[in-house]
Structure formats: C-alpha cells, structure tokens
Amino acid sequence: MPCSPADPPRPPTGLEIADWVRQRIRTGRFVPGQRLVEVDIIRQTGASRSKVREALKRLEGEGLVEIEEFRGASVRSSTLDEVRQIYRARMALEGMAMHDFTARADPAMIARLQDLQDQLDACVRDRAPDRFGRLNNEWHRLIVEGSGNQVIADHLQRLNVPIHRLLFESFYDDERLKTANADHRAMMALIVAGDAEGAERAMRRHIGDGFETLARIESEFYS
Amino acid sequence: MPCSPADPPRPPTGLEIADWVRQRIRTGRFVPGQRLVEVDIIRQTGASRSKVREALKRLEGEGLVEIEEFRGASVRSSTLDEVRQIYRARMALEGMAMHDFTARADPAMIARLQDLQDQLDACVRDRAPDRFGRLNNEWHRLIVEGSGNQVIADHLQRLNVPIHRLLFESFYDDERLKTANADHRAMMALIVAGDAEGAERAMRRHIGDGFETLARIESEFYS
DNA sequence: ATGGACGATATTGTCAACAATCTCGTCAGC
DNA sequence: GCTGACGAGATTGTTGACAATATCGTCCAT
Numbered sequence: 001m002p003c004s005p006a007d008p009p010r011p012p013t014g015l016e017i018a019d020w021v022r023q024r025i026r027t028g029r030f031v032p033g034q035r036l037v038e039v040d041i042i043r044q045t046g047a048s049r050s051k052v053r054e055a056l057k058r059l060e061g062e063g064l065v066e067i068e069e070f071r072g073a074s075v076r077s078s079t080l081d082e083v084r085q086i087y088r089a090r091m092a093l094e095g096m097a098m099h100d101f102t103a104r105a106d107p108a109m110i111a112r113l114q115d116l117q118d119q120l121d122a123c124v125r126d127r128a129p130d131r132f133g134r135l136n137n138e139w140h141r142l143i144v145e146g147s148g149n150q151v152i153a154d155h156l157q158r159l160n161v162p163i164h165r166l167l168f169e170s171f172y173d174d175e176r177l178k179t180a181n182a183d184h185r186a187m188m189a190l191i192v193a194g195d196a197e198g199a200e201r202a203m204r205r206h207i208g209d210g211f212e213t214l215a216r217i218e219s220e221f222y223s
Numbered sequence: 224m225p226c227s228p229a230d231p232p233r234p235p236t237g238l239e240i241a242d243w244v245r246q247r248i249r250t251g252r253f254v255p256g257q258r259l260v261e262v263d264i265i266r267q268t269g270a271s272r273s274k275v276r277e278a279l280k281r282l283e284g285e286g287l288v289e290i291e292e293f294r295g296a297s298v299r300s301s302t303l304d305e306v307r308q309i310y311r312a313r314m315a316l317e318g319m320a321m322h323d324f325t326a327r328a329d330p331a332m333i334a335r336l337q338d339l340q341d342q343l344d345a346c347v348r349d350r351a352p353d354r355f356g357r358l359n360n361e362w363h364r365l366i367v368e369g370s371g372n373q374v375i376a377d378h379l380q381r382l383n384v385p386i387h388r389l390l391f392e393s394f395y396d397d398e399r400l401k402t403a404n405a406d407h408r409a410m411m412a413l414i415v416a417g418d419a420e421g422a423e424r425a426m427r428r429h430i431g432d433g434f435e436t437l438a439r440i441e442s443e444f445y446s
Numbered sequence: 447a448t449g450g451a452c453g454a455t456a457t458t459g460t461c462a463a464c465a466a467t468c469t470c471g472t473c474a475g476c
Numbered sequence: 477g478c479t480g481a482c483g484a485g486a487t488t489g490t491t492g493a494c495a496a497t498a499t500c501g502t503c504c505a506t
Contacts, residue, residue, distance in 0.1 A: 014280075038458070050490065053458090054280060057237075061284045063377075070458055070497045085374035088319060092375070096315035151308035152315070154286075155378055261488070273460065276488090293467045293488055 012047045017055035020045055025064055025075055026164040032077030036065065062158055078162050080215065080222035086159050087211035091204045093156050094140065097147035098187070098203040102196040109146045110191065116142065117188055124181045132177060133168035139184065143203075170213045179209065235270045240278035243268055248287055248298055249387040255300030259288060285381060301385050303438065303445035309382050310434035314427045316379050317363065320370035321410070321426040325419040332369045333415065339365065340411055347404045355400060356391035362407065366426075393436045402432065 012020070021041065024030045041052045056073040059065040066076045078086075101109075116139050123132035144153045160167065170176045183206040190199040235243070244264065247253045264275045279296040282288045288296045301309075324332075339362050346355035367376045383390065393399045406429040413422040 037456090039456090048490070049492090057277060057280065058284050061281055071499095072458060082374065085372045088323070088372055089316065089375050089378060092315040092319035093312065096311060100311070149308045149311055151305065151382070152312050155312060155382075159374070159378075260486095262486090271461070295468095295488060 012045055012051065014047075014051045014054035014058065017041065017045055017047050017051050018058045021055060021059060022062075022064060022161060025059075026161055028165055030075050032075050034075045036073040036075065038072065062161070064161060076162075080219060083163060083166065083222075084211065084215070086163055087207060087214075089159055090156065091207045093152050093159070094144065094207060095200045095204040097144045097149060097152050097156070099196045099200040100147040100149060101143050102191045102194060102199040104148055105146060105191055109142070113139070113142055113188065113191070117184060120181055120184060124177055127174065127177075129171040129174075129177055130168065132181075133171050136171070136180070136184075137167060166214055166218065170210060170217060173213065173217065176213045180206070183209070235268055235274065237270075237274045237277035237281065240264065240268055240270050240274050241281045244278060244282060245285075245287065245384060249384055251388050253298050255298050257298045259296040259298065261295065285384070287384060299385075303442065306386060306389065306445075307434060307438070309386055310430060310437075312382055313379065314430045316375050316382070317367065317430060318423045318427040320367045320372060320375050320379070322419045322423040323370040323372060324366050325414045325417060325422040327371055328369060328414055332365070336362070336365055336411065336414070340407060343404055343407060347400055350397065352394040352397075352400055353391070355404075356394050359394070359403070359407075360390060389437055389441065393433060393440060396436065396440065399436045403429070406432070 021030065021036065030036065036056060038049060038052050038056075041047070041055075042049060045052070047055075056065055056067060060067045060073070064076060065073045067073045105113075116135060120132060120135050120139065123129075123135060144156055147153070171180070183202065187199055187202045187206070190202055244253065244259065253259065259279060261272060261275050261279075264270070264278075265272060268275070270278075279288060279290060283290045283296070287299060289299045290296045328336075339358060343355060343358050343362065346352075346358060367379055370376070394403070406425065410422055410425045410429070413425055
C-alpha cells in the first residue's frame with residue numbers, strides 16, 4: 001500500500017485555519033460571544049501564530065468575528081434585525097439567481113434539480129427534517145451555481161454563514177416543512193415553464209416566508 | 224494656535240493602508256495587473272511591513288487584489304463577464320434597497336433626495352458629466368443608506384469598488400446622461416407616490432441600461 | 447465584608463532578522 | 477544568433493523574541 005509520499009504533516013495554511021474556524025462557527029461549536037484565543041487554536045490545529053492571526057483577520061473581514069485591540073477575537077453575534085437584513089439581501093440575490101437560472105437552465109440541470117426534489121419529497125413523507133435541511137441547502141445551491149453568476153454565488157455564501165444554523169431550525173416545524181416543499185415544487189414548475197419572472201417572485205416569497213417562520217420561532221432568543 | 228498634543232506622526236494602521244490602496248485602485252492610480260510591491264507601499268505610506276501585508280491580505284479577501292506565493296500582490300482585473308455579473312448583483316440589491324427606501328422614506332429624506340435631484344438637473348443643463356457622476360453616486364448612496372439595511376449597503380459598497388471608474392464613464396455620452404437623469408426623475412415620482420414595487424422595477428431597469436451602455440462603450444477594452 | 451490598589455500571569459501587538467523563492471542579466475556552448 | 481545554465485540581487489514568507497495591554501487573584505485599609 002504505497003501511501004503518497006508528499007502529503008504528510010503539512011502545516012495548515014491561513015485559508016485552512018479560516019475554514020476550520022468558520023466551520024465551527026457555522027455548526028455552533030463556537031457560539032456567539034465566545035472568545036477565540038490564539039494559543040487554543042494553535043494547539044488544536046497545529047498552525048503557526050501568524051497563520052492563526054491571519055485567519056482571524058480574514059474572518060473579521062467577513063464579519064464573522066470581532067477583534068478588539070489587546071482583547072483578541074470573539075464570535076460576533078447577530079441581532080434579529082441583522083438576520084432580517086440578511087434575509088432581505090438573500091431575497092434579492094437568490095431571486096435574481098433564480099431568474100437567471102430559469103432563463104438558462106438546460107435539461108441536464110433540471111434533471112438534477114428534479115432528482116433532488118424527489119429526495120426532498122421523500123423527506124417530507126418520512127418526517128426527516130434534518131435530512132430535508134441538508135438537501136434543501138443543496139437545492140438552493142444548485143439554483144445559484146446554475147445561474148452562471150459567480151459574484152452572486154460568492155456573496156450569498158458569505159451571507160449564509162452567520163445564519164447557517166437557522167437554515168435548519170424552521171424545518172422542525174412540520175407545517176413549515178410541508179409549505180417549503182410545496183414552494184419548491186411550484187418553483188420547479190415555473191422553471192420548466194421558463195417563467196423567469198414568476199420563478200423569481202416565488203423564490204423571494206419563499207425566502208421571505210422562511211424568515212417570518214424563523215422570527216416566530218426564534219424571537220425569544222434575541223433581545 | 225494650540226495644536227492638539229496627541230496626534231503627531233502616528234504610524235498608519237492596517238485598515239488605513241487598505242483604504243489607501245483601495246482608493247488608488249478605485250481612482251485608477253493602480254491599474255489592473257499592476258504589481259503591488261510591499262517595499263514601495265512601505266516607502267509611500269510609512270507603515271511597517273506587517274501592516275502592509277495585513278492590508279494586502281485584507282484586499283485579497285475583498286477580491287480586489289490577487290496574491291501569488293512568493294510573487295506578491297497585484298491588482299486583479301475583471302473580465303467583461305464579471306462586470307456583467309456585478310451589475311446583475313447590483314440590480315438585485317439596489318432594487319431591493321429602493322423597494323425598502325420607498326416603503327420607509329420620510330419627508331426629510333425625500334427632501335434631501337430632491338435637493339440632489341435639482342443639482343443633477345443643473346449638471347445636465349450645464350453638460351457637466353464629471354460632477355453628474357459624483358452627484359449620481361451620492362444619489363444612489365442616499366437610497367441605499369436610507370433603506371435601513373446595512374448588510375445590503377456593505378455588500379453594495381464592495382461590489383462598487385472594482386467598477387468605480389466605470390460608474391463615471393458612461394456619462395460622457397450626452398444621450399446616456401439625459402436618459403439616466405430622466406430615470407432618476409421617474410424614480411423620484413414613484414418614491415413620492417409610495418409605489419415600492421414600481422420603484423424597484425425602475426431601479427433595476429436603470430442599472431441594467433447602465434450596463435448596456437457601458438458594454439457598448441467599453442467592450443473594446445476587454446478581450 | 448467591601449472596595450480599591452497592586453502585581454503576577456495571560457494574551458495580544460509589533461518588529462526585525464532570517465529563510466525561501468523568484469527575477470533577470472550574463473555567459474558559455476552550439 | 478539562440479538556448480539554456482548559472483548566480484547575484486530583489487521580493488516575499490516565516491519565525492521567534494520582545495513590548496504593550498488586559499485579566500484576575502491578593503492583600504490592605506476601612
């Protein structure tokens with residue numbers, strides 16, 4: 001079993017450290033307000049201090065982390081109003097992505113989307129909110145990637161990081177799960193019909209409804 | 224003349240260096256493809272090397288510069304297709320900002336907007352495309368700031384940096400100047416009438432037309 | 447017990463020296 | 477003249493030591 005000779009213990013790069021921290025923020029392993037002490041990250045990742053500092057600066061630029069002089073980095077927390085603003089931006093950008101996707105979609109992409117849709121239907125039948133959440137993210141990502149607009153894709157990816165957990169939360173409400181899936185099916189129909197404007201409107205409504213549900217569920221967590 | 228005792232030669236911070244470089248990229252003092260040599264920036268700004276490197280990394284995160292290992296930073300250049308994608312994102316976000324502005328606008332904001340509009344009219348009469356460009360930027364910024372959505376404002380600011388020069392270019396076409404100003408006046412009317420959806424559609428058309436004009440003018444500069 | 451001054455420790459910010467790599471001119475060989 | 481190897485200088489990447497500041501426990505006076 002010849003193991004490849006050129007990949008053993010390579011020290012992580014700044015980008016990798018940033019990914020590592022970002023991942024942990026997304027999944028809730030690092031919670032808002034938590035301090036990110038350089039030495040701890042060094043110990044856990046094996047990176048050098050420069051790389052860790054570089055990564056934290058990068059995450060500050062993304063708005064994920066707050067850095068105070070001589071007090072270091074901590075996970076930034078969002079207010080409910082900021083979440084609302086993020087959802088508003090998502091409505092705009094994902095709506096536009098849906099518009100362009102519909103105008104460009106070829107049969108192969110539509111087939112991939114249909115495949116995902118079938119799996120989502122199965123999740124609704126089986127009451128599998130967690131899996132539904134994952135596939136739902138895939139579904140949205142497919143639309144955005146298929147829109148042919150990498151700029152919008154990048155900005156959406158950044159917007160989604162701070163609300164990653166919330167993107168799963170609302171599907172534990174069975175009613176919301178069904179509504180969301182019905183939205184998806186309706187959008188599929190509009191895509192197939194080539195109705196770009198209709199699909200865009202539907203996407204915006206869909207995301208707007210998602211926030212309303214969320215606001216009801218989560219409002220207790222915010223001031 | 225007591226000069227304040229606590230502001231003498233303070234070394235620039237990383238953020239200030241980033242602003243300094245960003246400004247020079249925006250105004251075309253640094254052109255796409257140009258190498259940004261650390262020592263040169265140090266000499267011109269008086270910052271330490273750490274700060275300069277920090278600033279360049281930050282700008283890389285913003286997509287403004289490209290950093291290659293052991294080759295350093297250079298100003299990233301955009302293809303025409305990327306400019307198109309940026310304009311598409313602007314249509315989405317500024318459209319949404321216009322929607323929310325119209326729904327929220329109070330008399331004071333509308334008055335400030337009207338004031339700017341009067342000055343824009345004067346520029347059209349006087350054939351002052353340069354001043355028109357500056358005031359036009361102000362006009363758009365006022366809409367976005369007044370929308371009450373800082374997230375959208377931030378993302379738009381980032382989107383605008385690489386196309387800053389282009390935002391002035393098309394107004395040297397007298398026809399475009401008049402059309403754009405007519406768009407503005409029409410949007411003002413929709414805002415006053417409280418027609419948020421109409422204003423959003425108008426803004427999207429306005430930006431879309433801006434790109435079309437640009438694409439005609441500038442297409443020769445891109446492959 | 448309480449509040450405030452003090453100091454030890456922990457943590458972050460800065461800098462300069464050194465290492466790694468690239469760039470570009472030079473020159474030998476064909 | 478052309479090509480490719482070579483090497484000096486230029487530029488970037490990395491590390492470690494040191495400085496500046498914050499944190500938190502301790503002790504003393506009241």
